[in-house]
Amino acid sequence: MRRSVVDSDLSVVRISLASSYIARMLACFAAVLFAATTPTDAEAIATGVAKIVAMQEKGPGADVAAEWPYEGVYRVGGKIPYGYRVGGTSIASMALLAAPGFADDAARKDAISRAIDFVAKSKDEPLLSPEYGGNYDVRGWAHCYGLRFLVAAKKAGAVGETQKSAVDAAITFYLDALKKTEIPKVGGWQYARGPGIDNPCPTSPFMTAPCLFALIEAKESGLDVSDELIARTVKALEITRGDSGYVAYNASRQTRDDAGQIPGAIGRMCAVESALARAGKGDEKRVRFAVEKFFEFWPELEKRRKKTGTHVAPYGVAPYYFFYAFTHAAAAIELLPETERAANRTKFRELLFKVRDADGTWNDRVFPRSASFGTAMSVLALLEADGAENAAATKPSTSDGASSKGASPKSPSSK
Helix, strand or coil, rough: CCHHHHHHHHHHHHHHHHHHHHHHHHHHHHHHHHHHHCCHHHHHHHHHHHHHHHHHECCCCCEEEEEEECCCCCCCCCCCCCHHHHHHHHHHHHHHHHHHHHHHHHHHHHHHHHHHHHHHHHHHHHHCCCCCCCECCCCCHHHHHHHHHHHHHCCCCCHHHHHHHHHHHHHHHHHHHHHCCCCCCCCCCEEEECCCCCCCCCCCCHHHHHHHHHHHHHHCHHHHCCCHHHHHHHHHCCCCCCCCCCEECEECCCCCCCHHHHHHHHHHHHHHHHHHHCCCCCCHHHHHHHHHHHHHHHHHCCCCCCCCCEEECCCCCCHHHHHHHHHHHHHHCCCCCHHHHHHHHHHHHHHHHHHCCCCCCCCCCCCCCHHHHHHHHHHHHHHHHHHHHHHHCCECCCCCCCEEEHHHHCCCCCC
């Protein structure tokens, strides 16, 4: 009897060891298969760029393809709103400008030139006027990203001689529009305001974070952006932060912490911490926390990718948070100490390529044309680490071993 028990115990041990061995072998096989079937960053970026260029389309009544409109469920008069048309076009254009090889890519340069014309002339569109009645309205995305794109286009030397006056006028318009639509008393920006543009309302960190990037980039290009405006925008973001690291969806005063909602806040957390760092108000502990929670809770975003509807309980996650979160998570990783970046980049890359479609694009919506947005945001995310590694190879380290980029973070897509 005793021998039987011993034999039985040994059998269990053997089975356990065999199972453990098989699990390790399967994990190794999966890792090898992933490496063998996953493109390099350079290959994925090149494919993404080509796909974006091919997706450029004609707007209503247009004779030439000049737009990459973002498509969501929101419509104005049954049509994709101008804020999404200009905003989506600008984000796609920023990725095309930032990706390597722009100067030698004739198709890309032509596509960008057409996009410049569209975004510049859109300043005259009444539905983008900063004078409006409030309520839910997405024109602010055009003001924010139209400004960022045109500033980046000038910096990249992509603006033709005949385009310069129109581009300068459009830059002035978009910057002025941001100034005029800043939320009174609270600061920041909001696409879901109450009635009356002159009435205070809660600030949206989802929108205010990229607007802070826009203001800093504009100021660095020599435009008139006051320190006071930047300080108010910083404060508007700071009131959205809870003690735990949580960032509220909206806030008009210092937010109450709500750590239980962190799974739905990871995109905002990465965006806010990256934006504040860009303004010189970074907090390494909060950045690390945002990155850690991004990896922990990204499956909550995945549940809503390519799904219908918008905000769904329990975390209020909408599909359009997905690649927004990924791009800002990539930026946040580059704010960590250099010793922590490589491992986080590897984890990030594995996630990003898991959600890449078979044709080499990325899309978080059910609408095919929004692949231009998802692909652009993913290209920008890949460029974050690529740009940081290139900088680390050419710049000296600081005395504590952190790269010089860590001390002076760039904004997503500002390269």
